[in-house]
Amino acid sequence: MSTEVRVPTLGESVTEATVATWFKKSGDTVAADEMLCELETDKVTVEVPAPAAGTLGEIVANEGDTVGVDALLAMIEEAGAGATSPAPKKSEPAAPAAAPSGEAKMTDVMVPALGESVSEATVSTWFKKVGDTVAQDEMLCELETDKVSVEVPAPAAGVLTEIVAAEGTTVDATAKLAVISAGEGAATAAPAATAAQAPAQAASGAGVKNAPSADKAMAEKGIDPASVSGSGRDGRIMKEDVAKAASAPKPASVSVATAPAAAPRGPVNADDASREERVKMTRLRATIAKRLKDSQNTAAMLTTYNEVDMTEVMALRKEYKDMFEKKHGARLGFMSFFTKACCHALKEVPEVNAEIDGNEIVYKNYVHMGVAAGTPQGLVVPVIRDADSMSFADIEKAIAEKGKRARDGKLSMAEMQGGTFTISNGGVYGSLMSSPILNPPQSGILGMHKIQDRPMVINGEIKIRPMMYLALSYDHRIVDGKGAVTFLVRVKEALEDPRRMLMDL
Incomplete structure (x- = not known):
């Protein structure tokens, strides 16, 4: 018994198609609903399944032929009743065995x-x-x-x-x-x-x-x-x-983000060249380079400096660190003091916590604090959301947890987005003074540095005090010098007398 294979319904207003590919040839064994061929119309590609199991007989429409709706494509010779496999045609090899049931x-x-x-x-x-x-x-x-x-x-x-x-x-x-x-x-x-x-x-x-x-x-x-x-x-x-x-939109790069163009190298002699190693930038490193250069090219960046006497913070930390860790399960570090001090200052100078969006300034009535962290792969900035409403313990826990995730490369994208202000601590590497670069689109970044004993004049007497230089880089397009200096002075005052933060002064 033979079964006809015909062109299926092609869709509204489509009257013909082209036979693109036959997946089977005459004499092949086919299963019911197995794909036999593929048709192309002006709009879609249509696959034609086998209407019955058996052996593919004559192919009427070859690849490249144009056929109308319901046109005959081929014939299938069905297996006889009770047969386990279709009979091979005369002078043709027997059809291959059926595929095993355990298909991948x-x-x-x-x-x-x-x-x-x-x-x-x-x-x-x-x-x-x-x-x-x-x-x-x-x-x-x-x-x-x-x-x-x-x-x-x-x-x-x-x-x-x-x-x-x-x-x-x-x-x-x-x-x-x-x-x-x-x-x-x-x-x-x-x-x-x-x-x-x-x-x-x-x-x-x-x-x-x-x-x-x-x-x-x-x-x-x-x-x-x-x-x-x-x-x-x-x-x-x-x-x-x-x-x-x-x-489809064309990607900006074939393999990695394009780093800013560097000045061409001068001539290098063969002996030096043989001892050099060239390593392609990782995507993360290239992006860091590009974003930092874009920041310099876009923002009117300026840096103002001050210094802070860390005596009171260090004394407070020494007195309460054991009790703090016992109760909260987190170490009491310096970052929570600086985070709190910055949140306190940002309330008074909100433009440092703002950003430019076209011709508008967007003022944030919240503080999502970015804390820059160095990792083997490069610098990343996880964000502590709503830091202004968090306790010292919550801040310390968040910084410790995100710092570990950053070093392990486990930070998600969401954890590094939405920051409104950033703190960068170069002091952990021994930096005495630096000018941090803005993290766009933010308008301010505070640079912390190494604590170093220095002679200071206190009430007419020279005393040795643990001092730290502070640096605030800011976008001069929306932050005036007065606002930047006021912000840094408020941070200094809060750290030199931590009680001011408790009393919101």
Whole structure:
């Protein structure tokens, strides 16, 4: 008994289609609903399933033929009643055995959530290679964004069968990174590693033909097939894939964020060159360089200095640090005093806590305090939200927790966004004085420095006091010199007499 394979309904106002690809050939065994061929119309691509199980007989419409709705495409010779397999045609080899029941289940590995305003990332390291067995939640690779590194866990256990985005590739927030196969067929599902490493082969690998209309569209638009992700069977590039690639916004960079151009190097002799090492900037380092240079180019940045006598803070800390740690489970450091002092001063000088948005100044009636932290990967600034309403203990706990997460590379994007003012402590590295650079779009940043005993004149007498230089860098476009100096003096007064903070003076 024969069954006809005909063109399905193509949609409203669509009367014809082109046969793009046959996935089967005459004599092949087919299962019911297995895809036989693919048709292309002006609007969509249509897959044609087998209406019955059996053997594919005559193919009436070959690849490239134009056919109308309900046109005959091929014939399927159904197996006889009770037969376990269709009879082979005369002079033809027997049809291959049916596929094993334990087929591998394919799971896509997608880019995880990158955070607000982050649209792309760079694949920095793959911890696994094609063919490796992976456990669920095992780390597969690491992505770098402009601000943090993001680890990508395996969504399921199985075998890593394909790596779509190789190291150094820039991917958007919805991109596919790899494919994991699970099930009985997983062990044989992995392709050769060399073929899987090239992301372009996912779309147009050897032996996979693109749709004719897609090839024509790519030639007309000058689009490289390697840059188009195919949605058709086995990664075939379809006409709509080309249209999507043509309309997609072009990434600013192919691999990493572009760092500010540096002055060209002078001549280097061969002996020196042989002892040098060139290392490509990480995405994070390049972004730090770009943002800091943009800050200098955009803001009218100016720095004012003062010094603070740390005697009272040090005495207070020494007296209560043991009781503080016993009650709150956190060490009493200097950062909570400086955070509180800055929050106190920002209430009096709100423009230091503001930002410019076009032709408007946005005043913040809250303080989200950024605390700059150095990590092996570079400088990051986690944000303590609503620091102005937090206690000393809450601030110390938040700083300790975020500092640890920063060093471990575990900070999320949300934890580094929305800061209104920043404190940077160069004193932990021994810096005696520096001019911190603004963290845009913020208008102020306080630089702390090393505490050093110095001779000071106190009531006409020379005494040794623990002194620290303070530096406030500010955006002179909205912060006048009077406001900047007033802010720094208020911080100084609060630290030299901590009781002022308790009494809101």
